[in-house]
Structure formats: structure tokens, C-alpha cells
Amino acid sequence: xxxxxxxxxxxxxxxxxxxxxxxxxxxxxxxxxxxxxxxxxxxxxxxxxxxxxxxxxxxxxxxxxxxxxxxxxxxxxxxxxxxxxxxxxxxxxxxxxxxxxxxxxxxxxxxxxxxxxxxxxxxxxxxxxxxxxxxxxxxxxxxxxxxxxxxxxxxxxxxxxxxxxxxxxxxxxxxxxxxxxxxxxxxxxxxxxxxxxxxxxxxxxxxxxxxxxxxxxxxxxxxxxxxxxxxxxxxxx
Numbered sequence: 001x002x003x004x005x006x007x008x009x010x011x012x013x014x015x016x017x018x019x020x021x022x023x024x025x026x027x028x029x030x031x032x033x034x035x036x037x038x039x040x041x042x043x044x045x046x047x048x049x050x051x052x053x054x055x056x057x058x059x060x061x062x063x064x065x066x067x068x069x070x071x072x073x074x075x076x077x078x079x080x081x082x083x084x085x086x087x088x089x090x091x092x093x094x095x096x097x098x099x100x101x102x103x104x105x106x107x108x109x110x111x112x113x114x115x116x117x118x119x120x121x122x123x124x125x126x127x128x129x130x131x132x133x134x135x136x137x138x139x140x141x142x143x144x145x146x147x148x149x150x151x152x153x154x155x156x157x158x159x160x161x162x163x164x165x166x167x168x169x170x171x172x173x174x175x176x177x178x179x180x181x182x183x184x185x186x187x188x189x190x191x192x193x194x195x196x197x198x199x200x201x202x203x204x205x206x207x208x209x210x211x212x213x214x215x216x217x218x219x220x221x222x223x224x225x226x227x228x229x230x231x232x233x234x235x236x237x
Contacts, residue, residue, distance in 0.1 A: 028153050
């Protein structure tokens, strides 16, 4: 049973790693089943956070205004992680966001991980839910939901509960399910917005008197194209 690992969780602007952004990182280093260090930071996403995300997480745009950008955080985060296995609830989701940002920064980020959601689905199929909040209530785990550090610690505590209950030699051969697997997410490097795109976007914004919740200089080419397509679809040419 793995007792040395990094428990990881992210809060993001949405669910799509190709289009959404990280707004909070929480990571807990675990040694022999006990917390041995933490990494936590809010992250400036380069855009406004929608109201629904603010309500869910309690993270608002004012809190993110002076937060570091993801490019400033990746190297210290990866140093904190070292070669450790990652553990999290739906860990591929969190890994995919970090992998995208690593590719954009020209950094390598290849990891193995253990997914507590996958374990819960395998060993607790009769529960009405396998959401992290529900499982924490089921096992009596203290949990600050929808904040990165709280979710990371809760996922670690859940993993230890599941491993203790189902991972032993006398637990029906469940030990193999607790072996880490390679985390795979393929993504291409995103290129920054071009000068012609900026000029075209600013013209559209000025023409239609639109204010957007993006920092234009930090947009990617794809983000700019999608935004201009939405403006044209709504206002016409």
C-alpha cells in the first residue's frame, strides 16, 4: 500500500482543461500516511471568474487580483512534488490542467497516480453517491469542500480509509486496484494571441461597446478566436 505520495486538488474556472484556467492549487505531501508539507496558492487566471464558480468555491475576483500567474508557480510546485505519486479524487482532471500549463511553459510533467473516485466506484458500488463530500460524510472525514487544500487533504484521508478497508491481503484481492497508474493527457502547446487578432478584437469591442472579463494580452489564439466568434454570432458583422 502506497503511504508516500502527493495529494492534489485544483479549483478552476470550469471543467475543460483546454479552455478553462486554474484559480487555486492545493497539494499535501504525505509520508507514511501523515502530512509532511503543504503547497498552496491562489492563481490569477487572466480572466474574470464567473459568479457560479465564486459561489461554489468562495474565491472571487478580488482575491485573485494580486495572485501569481500559473507560470510563476509551476516550477516550485513541481519541485515540491518531486517524483511522488499523485493521489486525488478524479486525479486525471487535476493532472490535465497542470499538464496543459506545463506544455505551454515547455516543462515536462509525467506522473503516475491513484484515483480515489475510481476506487470508490469499484469498492463502494451500492452507495448513492461517490462524490468527495458524500464519501467524507460516509467515513466521518472532516472536509472543507471546494477549496483546493481542503479537498486534497480530504482525498488523502479517503484514500487511507479505502486502502485500510479494501487494500489488504485479506480484503478480497483488492490490493492491485491501489497500484498507481500512468496519468495520460495529450495536449498541444497553446500559442499567444497575435497582433492582428488583438487589433480585430479591440475593433469589435469598441464597435459594439462591449466590456469583457479577459486580459487580452494574456489570451491565446484559440481563446481570441472563440471570443470573436461569439461576438459576431450575437452582434453580426
